[in-house]
Amino acid sequence: MKRKFLNSKIHKATVTDSRIDYEGSCEIDRILLESAGIEPYEQIDIYNITNGERFTTYAIEGKPESGSICVNGAACHKADIGHNIIICAYIELENSEIKNHSPRIIYVDEKNNIVSKKDKKNITLANG
Secondary structure: EEEEEEEEEEEEEOEEEOOOOOOOEEEEEEHHHHHHEEEEEEEEEEEEEOOEEEEEEEEEOOOOOOEEEEEHHHHHHHHOOOOEEEEEEEEEEHHHHOOOOOOEEEOOOOOOOOOEEEOOOOOOEEEE
């Protein structure tokens, strides 16, 4: 039996742009994607801290070190520029894998710069 667990989280990111005419997805700065261990086109859930909306989409790679978090398509109705969001990716694990699993959590400032993170062993690393 498999169960679903948090694998990656970018905590309290700020939406920097919005493109209603795009097909869909969320563009995320490549450095943030890599740091969180989220792959381009991977399914993500977005939780809007500002207005309480929740939605599922997929990640696309943004320009590195741009701080870009751009919500596209229909999701624009659920998150505006300046809103704070949490971006999560999940993983399915077998019971035997659960004990050794620990999510990677990335904490960012208001400009989406990494300020700290917890790695797979839950070791807090200051300044990315």
